[in-house]
Amino acid sequence: MPKTISSGLKEVARRAAVSIATVSRVINADPKVKGETALAVQKAIKELGYRPNRVAQRLRATTARRRLVGLLIPDIQNPYYVDIIRGVEEFAYSQNTTVIIGNFSQDPTKEELYIDILRSESVDGLIVATTPVTEEKVEQLIEDGIPVVCIDRGLKSLKADVVKTDNELGAIMATEHLISLGHQRIAHIAGDMEIPTTHERIAGYKAALKKHKLKIDPSLILSRKSDYESGVALTEKILAPKSRPTAIFTANNLLTLGALETLHRHKVKIPKEVAIVGFDDVYWATSLNPALTAVKQFGYEMGQQAAELLYKRLSSPQAPPASLIIKPELMVRKSCGTR
Amino acid sequence: MPKTISSGLKEVARRAAVSIATVSRVINADPKVKGETALAVQKAIKELGYRPNRVAQRLRATTARRRLVGLLIPDIQNPYYVDIIRGVEEFAYSQNTTVIIGNFSQDPTKEELYIDILRSESVDGLIVATTPVTEEKVEQLIEDGIPVVCIDRGLKSLKADVVKTDNELGAIMATEHLISLGHQRIAHIAGDMEIPTTHERIAGYKAALKKHKLKIDPSLILSRKSDYESGVALTEKILAPKSRPTAIFTANNLLTLGALETLHRHKVKIPKEVAIVGFDDVYWATSLNPALTAVKQFGYEMGQQAAELLYKRLSSPQAPPASLIIKPELMVRKSCGTR
DNA sequence: CTGAAAGCGCTTACAG
DNA sequence: CTGAAAGCGCTTACAG
The missing domain is CATH 3.40.50.2300 (Response regulator)
Structure with missing residues (x-):
């Protein structure tokens, strides 16, 4: 079984009749190498199908050039x-x-x-x-x-x-959009309180309500984890009381999915009975029925x-x-x- | 600026008063090392917070142990x-x-x-x-x-x-499911013909029809690429004629999404007017309205x-x-x- | 059971 | 402009 491919610098050097140092230099595009020499080396490299061993390069390399x-x-x-x-x-x-x-x-x-x-x-x-x-x-x-x-x-x-x-801004945009559509009772399904972004998004949600002189109802801000299951559980909670909110703002795409599943399971009409806007725009947003309005993070x-x-x-x-x-x-x- | 962490084997060796070879051996759990020695080395390793440099290990390692x-x-x-x-x-x-x-x-x-x-x-x-x-x-x-x-x-x-x-089997399952629900005109939005799995899925689709004595209509098997856009384009095509199929079997999750978007845009009722089953089960399948029936690949x-x-x-x-x-x-x- | 030494495939001062 | 040599941080025969 021949190892078809390059056993390294050495072979290339031999073939081009130069030292391994020179080969290394042309690999690294050192301008000090004479054009003629460089050409010969490149030819040998090509003929042998040589590719530098990145591991060796990395070990030798000084920081910032380890690729x-x-x-x-x-x-x-x-x-x-x-x-x-x-x-x-x-x-x-x-x-x-x-x-x-x-x-x-x-x-x-x-x-x-x-x-x-x-x-x-x-x-x-x-x-x-x-x-x-x-x-x-x-x-x-x-x-x-x-x-x-x-x-x-x-x-x-x-x-x-x-x-x-800018999480706060994103939350403001989402919330104001809902407000501009006439919603007054807007729930926010927030993410895990351990994560800083959660707080920034809550802040934006509150800021928007405040700006439009709407009352902030703490019972409308729900949080558990940042996952699908939390989206389900918290939406169930929201749907329970008789005076349920007319809109939900979910804090990330997993939460949104959980909310959607729950809304559909309860045959709640979107957006007629409950509107929803989510943080995170995703590739499946346009395939939803109805297509999802969402805050796009780049x-x-x-x-x-x-x-x-x-x-x-x-x-x-x-x-x-x-x-x-x-x-x-x-x-x-x-x-x-x-x- | 002190480099806080381990400059390597050498430091550990010095601290444990052994050679670097021995340190290397305990790292690699060589049973030949005396228990006492191993303990001392482990202590030194812990104290120095030493972690082997994987790059060096890899360079030195014989094949199959490069991790x-x-x-x-x-x-x-x-x-x-x-x-x-x-x-x-x-x-x-x-x-x-x-x-x-x-x-x-x-x-x-x-x-x-x-x-x-x-x-x-x-x-x-x-x-x-x-x-x-x-x-x-x-x-x-x-x-x-x-x-x-x-x-x-x-x-x-x-x-x-x-x-x-087993792509053929998956396609059979999807198609037979549709047939068992009474569908006769079933379209298949296939993937890129360059990809072997595409052919296997088409084969399954055909096998199912054949088994149930349904005619295979070549105009019902559409293919372009395997992406979202193709899902959209091909579904548009399907929807055009007056005698449109009553069901669609899409060959992957991107195609499914494209089909869904198109169906919704044309206000086609799922499953009443057109049923759909997709290859690939995905996390958002249950959040769709209606929830998607799909072939799950593990x-x-x-x-x-x-x-x-x-x-x-x-x-x-x-x-x-x-x-x-x-x-x-x-x-x-x-x-x-x-x- | 342990150490000294060679070497993995490279790069880079140091000479020339 | 180029080569000989040291060395990156490890592992592994080879001795002992």
Whole structure:
């Protein structure tokens, strides 16, 4: 069984009749190499189908040139995070760097472990959607000199770059949309109170009500976890009393799905009996009946920006932390009805 | 700025007053190390918070112990593939190996590039959802001695392990369900003809019709690409003629979404005017109105199995290729109505 | 049971 | 402009 492919620099060097140092230089596009030599080497590389061993390169490389970034994601089943992944990956790809994803599925133990693993893989830096559980660990990373950019949620200590959505604004847009359609009793199915974005969205919801002189009814703000099941459970609660709200604002796409399932099961007509607007625009929103009005977060763009920020930080580690707040957009469709 | 964390084996060795060889041995749980010594080393490791550098380990390691596998995925936006990813990742995680995902977004150029990149990362092996474009390249991989297991679709040459769904059976189940509900004119919105699974599903559709003595009308089998837009376009086509079908069987979740959007836009009542059953069960299926009847592929389980097969192959490279055909399941909900 | 040494495939000062 | 050599952080025969 011949190992068809390149046993490395050495073979190329032999074939091109130069040293391995020279081969390495042309691989790294060192301008000091004479054109003629470079050509000969490139020819040999092509003929042998040589591809550098990234692992060896990485081991040898000084930081910031390892062409590997880590991405810590809370839940790969959530399409919002998939958008972020795609954005990060797209930018990384353009820089010839590969990204290694740590999907911890909302499991704190796994989250911590993944931070360790990614670090052990000698990444140039990390893009993380932090959880309060790991704030400390992430700060440790930064202290150890590993570049980190936070996505979706920042660090309390603000020591890292962050790109996130303007959650409060998004919630205001959603709520005002409902108000403009004449709704007065608007429920908010919020996410997990442990997560900072939850509070920002609640704040936006309240701000909108206040602005329009509507009373804030605490019994209309419900929260449990950020998952589908909570969407179901909380919607059931909302539907129970006789004076039920005429509209619901759900705080993320999983919650929305739970609410929808419940509404349909109870044969509640949308938007006639209850209107609904969700945080997170997703690819299946237009296939719903009625099509879902939703607050769009630009996950893909956020991912790209985060990757770009990480690269900037690699070249200037001492720069002060930057914050990128991305404005969301209200995608008006049919689930809230019309005037 | 102190580099807080371990500068490596050397420090641990010094602290435990042994050689780096010994430290390495306890890390790798070599039973030859005296218990006492091992304990001392473990203590030093803990105190220093030492974690082995995976890159160095990988460079040094002989094949099959690099703790890295590559996963080549056609489209991370498709929840079916996300299930597969989760399954692979779950098994890998249990083996302390990390997985690096190459998502090529249905772009053949990117697909080839990713194969090269993953190979350059010195993976122990690859799990790939091949595309005809890269069959050759994948076979080359195998010839070069890199273990490969195919997922979702096999290789024509059958040289690799494969785990896939019984697509024909799934299509039969979907079609027979429709037939049992009294449908006679059933359209099939098929996927991209370039993809082998498309043909298997068409075969199942035809087999079911034949079995029940229904005529196969070629004009009822439509195909373009496997994406959302095709679902829309083909459904428009179906809706046009006066004698339209009473039921649609869509070949994947994206196609289903496109069909749903179109049906709703044309105010076609589901299932009363047109029933629909889709291949691929997804998390949003129950939140649809009506809830979607669908053929469930066990993506998560398939991912796990694929990873396990890969591991088996690592230890016995010469074993004959194995095929794992997973039976799908029909999830009956509301979109096809009842008798 | 343990250590000294070679080497995995690269990159990069240092000479020349 | 190019080569010889050291070294990235590990593992593993080979001695003892």
